[in-house]
Amino acid sequence: MSGWIAVDWGTTTLRATRMDGARAGETRESGDGMNGLSPEAFEPRLLDLAGDWIDGPTEIVVCGMAGARQGWAEAPYRAVPCPPVAAPLTVARSADPRLSVRIVPGLSQRAPHPDVMRGEETQIAGILREVPEFDGVACLPGTHAKWAHVSAGEVVSFRTAMTGEIFGLLSRSSVLRHSLGGNDWQEAAFLEAVSDALARPEALSARLFEIRAADLLEEQDPAIGRSRLSGLLIGAELAATKPWWLGRDVIVTGAPALSQAYAAALRSVGLAPRILSAAEMTLAGLKTAKDLP
Amino acid sequence: MSGWIAVDWGTTTLRATRMDGARAGETRESGDGMNGLSPEAFEPRLLDLAGDWIDGPTEIVVCGMAGARQGWAEAPYRAVPCPPVAAPLTVARSADPRLSVRIVPGLSQRAPHPDVMRGEETQIAGILREVPEFDGVACLPGTHAKWAHVSAGEVVSFRTAMTGEIFGLLSRSSVLRHSLGGNDWQEAAFLEAVSDALARPEALSARLFEIRAADLLEEQDPAIGRSRLSGLLIGAELAATKPWWLGRDVIVTGAPALSQAYAAALRSVGLAPRILSAAEMTLAGLKTAKDLP
Numbered sequence: 001m002s003g004w005i006a007v008d009w010g011t012t013t014l015r016a017t018r019m020d021g022a023r024a025g026e027t028r029e030s031g032d033g034m035n036g037l038s039p040e041a042f043e044p045r046l047l048d049l050a051g052d053w054i055d056g057p058t059e060i061v062v063c064g065m066a067g068a069r070q071g072w073a074e075a076p077y078r079a080v081p082c083p084p085v086a087a088p089l090t091v092a093r094s095a096d097p098r099l100s101v102r103i104v105p106g107l108s109q110r111a112p113h114p115d116v117m118r119g120e121e122t123q124i125a126g127i128l129r130e131v132p133e134f135d136g137v138a139c140l141p142g143t144h145a146k147w148a149h150v151s152a153g154e155v156v157s158f159r160t161a162m163t164g165e166i167f168g169l170l171s172r173s174s175v176l177r178h179s180l181g182g183n184d185w186q187e188a189a190f191l192e193a194v195s196d197a198l199a200r201p202e203a204l205s206a207r208l209f210e211i212r213a214a215d216l217l218e219e220q221d222p223a224i225g226r227s228r229l230s231g232l233l234i235g236a237e238l239a240a241t242k243p244w245w246l247g248r249d250v251i252v253t254g255a256p257a258l259s260q261a262y263a264a265a266l267r268s269v270g271l272a273p274r275i276l277s278a279a280e281m282t283l284a285g286l287k288t289a290k291d292l293p
Numbered sequence: 294m295s296g297w298i299a300v301d302w303g304t305t306t307l308r309a310t311r312m313d314g315a316r317a318g319e320t321r322e323s324g325d326g327m328n329g330l331s332p333e334a335f336e337p338r339l340l341d342l343a344g345d346w347i348d349g350p351t352e353i354v355v356c357g358m359a360g361a362r363q364g365w366a367e368a369p370y371r372a373v374p375c376p377p378v379a380a381p382l383t384v385a386r387s388a389d390p391r392l393s394v395r396i397v398p399g400l401s402q403r404a405p406h407p408d409v410m411r412g413e414e415t416q417i418a419g420i421l422r423e424v425p426e427f428d429g430v431a432c433l434p435g436t437h438a439k440w441a442h443v444s445a446g447e448v449v450s451f452r453t454a455m456t457g458e459i460f461g462l463l464s465r466s467s468v469l470r471h472s473l474g475g476n477d478w479q480e481a482a483f484l485e486a487v488s489d490a491l492a493r494p495e496a497l498s499a500r501l502f503e504i505r506a507a508d509l510l511e512e513q514d515p516a517i518g519r520s521r522l523s524g525l526l527i528g529a530e531l532a533a534t535k536p537w538w539l540g541r542d543v544i545v546t547g548a549p550a551l552s553q554a555y556a557a558a559l560r561s562v563g564l565a566p567r568i569l570s571a572a573e574m575t576l577a578g579l580k581t582a583k584d585l586p
Contacts, residue, residue: 077510114506144468144502160502162467169462174455175437202494202532209437209453213407217370239495 004059005050006286009042009066010119011035011143016050022287027279034065042072043094043101054098061089061290063104063122063282072101077108077116081154084124085285087292104289107155115160120146123253124155125288126281136249139266139273141258143168145237147244159244161237164258167230176208179215180229181222185257187264189224190231194265197235204236234265245271253278297352298343299579302335302359303412304328304436309343315580320572327358335365336387336394347391354382354583356397356415356575365394370401370409374447377417378578380585397582400448408453412575413439416546417448419577420569429542432559432566434551436461438530440537452537454530457551460523469501472508473522474515478550480557482517483524487558490528497529527558538564546571 002021007014012033018025032045046060067075067090075090089102106118120140127138128150140146143165148158170176197204211228214220238245250266250273252259259275266273295314300307305326311318325338339353360368360383368383382395399411413433420431421443433439436458441451463469490497504521507513531538543559543566545552552568559566 108506108510110510113500113503114510115503116506116509159499160506161498162469162501163498165467166459166463166498166501169466170459173462173466174458176455201497202529202535204494204497204533205454205456205459205526205529206452206533207406208455208459210406210408213401213409213453216409217401217403217407233498236495236498240497240499242495 003053004061004290005053006283006290007046007060007062007066008119008122008282008286009034009062009064009071011065014045014049016046017283018050018053019287019290024283034068034071039070039072042066042092043096043099047096054096057098057100059290060099060101061104061286062092062101063286063289064119066092067103067105067118071103073103075103075105077106080107080109080158081156082107083153084121084128084150084155085289085292089289089292102289104286107158109157112157113159115158117146117148117158117160119282120148121155122285122289123278123281124148124150124285126284126286127251127253127276128153129284129288130276130281131251134249134251136251137244139245139250139252139254139262140278141252141254141262142278145254147241149244149248159241161240163233163237167233170208170229171226176211176225176229179212179220179222180226182226184223184226186221186224186227190227190261191264191268193228193231194235194238194268197232198239198269201236201239204232207232230261231265234261238265238269245269250274251276253281296346297354297583298346299576299583300339300353300355300359301412301415301575301579302327302355302357302365304358307338307342309339310576311343311346312580312583317576327361327364332363332365335359335385336389336392340389347389350391350393352583353392353394354397354579355385355394356579356582357412359385360396360398360411364396366396368396368398370399373400373402373451374449375400376446377414377421377443377448378582378585382582382585395582397579400451402450405450406452408451410439410441410451410453413441414448415578415582416571416574417441417443417578418581419574420544420546421446422577422581423569423574424544427542427544429544430537432538432543432545432547432555433571434545434547434555435571438547440534442537442541452534454533456526456530460526463501463522464519469504469518469522472505472513472515473519475519477516477519479514479517479520483520483554484557484561486521486524487528487531487561490525491532491562494529494532497525500525523554524558527554531558531562538562543567544569546574
């Protein structure tokens, strides 16, 4: 049997890919994220999505929040420095005897500050599969962006910024929502805001409301408001993570539009980041995990 | 007739106080905030709340969002530098001929950055009624905290920080909500976070997630998490507004617990802020407005 199933089980999304050895077949997705599933519900939800792929003993390799304490089975964090993915994976129980389910543990860090990741370690393993000698920083933008220093095949240290979640909250639920609009990307406004945030990062807290005031006083284009909000927050993240990226080789791995935005911001500070697809790096990392004893 | 009604009409709350000259009587409050009221709905909502106080021709003096474009009547912003409250107030139409309704305009600023306030100008007028020679900074914490430089009876310039709204969004709706709890105030954790944010304001974006990680890895007390989040955000606000408060006389005017937190943060950077009650300053400012021609 060379058939197996690669699973990326996030907080809000379940994504399964039918694999034949290292070759990826169909990918299916559902909204059955880990949030709100009881431990017993994981197996049936996975079978709902991909049960018809299973025609005999089948390995399932899972990364992401399915390994959290409230997930399918807790896969305790591994402490950095360590390879992003290493044996043993955590075995999860399944009622269907044909299934053999293993979950990739997340990573933790105690010093210089507490931090955790679940799922991104698999993307980093994918980056190392793609660029085996990579020595630099993996920038993984998303709800919680991760910046990981990678060297000699290990994650040395990492840092999380809540940029994506804060952007979502401010743009959907704060007073700024009245002054943001459209999906028009205004690169100049974005880069100016990145530069403003990097030049005076301490002013962030006061700069956000300017977007609202500029709308009320000058009827600023809401597409500019949106690009500016994104630029202020990504610029603040770059200010916070400067020790990570300064003078380093950076690979950006996230959703396509978001990766482009981060790459543009990084180019504006003189870097030459490479972009690798997050979906592909997740799959590549799951292949590495599958090959572990 | 020395009877009149002082009204503070905010985004989410309507508050009316029965006045006899400068003497305040009963105060009533309802959830009929400006949000979601059509212009015609303001008068009936006010009469619902306080109609039984009206037994003849009655002056109503209103501050806050009732003067916004979508409010009872638009009271166009007055540009700083200017006295916080000055004639003419904006007259609002009323169907009941016994009512004479005037609304206090908000303030605007074009440079060095766009900014607006509505309601806080009345609190500043109240501060000047209480401390007529005040030369310093009025710090008005709340959903959108305002820092106003006040000198020679005028607001010279001001700055808004969205601290209260961001605290609310992060503590109710972000992943941090799992790691915050209780109403226990942990002053030491709060002040340490203020100091962390002031020492390295550029790190804010990465420090927030540490609260979650410290909970997952070290089961940090959620009361400490909550005090720490408050300290990080208020510290970031102090970093952004340093040119306002540094070396200045500061008066803090907000809700009681919030004023105490800001005052503690300001004392930790060597200031000796005074606290004046926001409710009283609003009322004092409305008295000043009522006396205008």
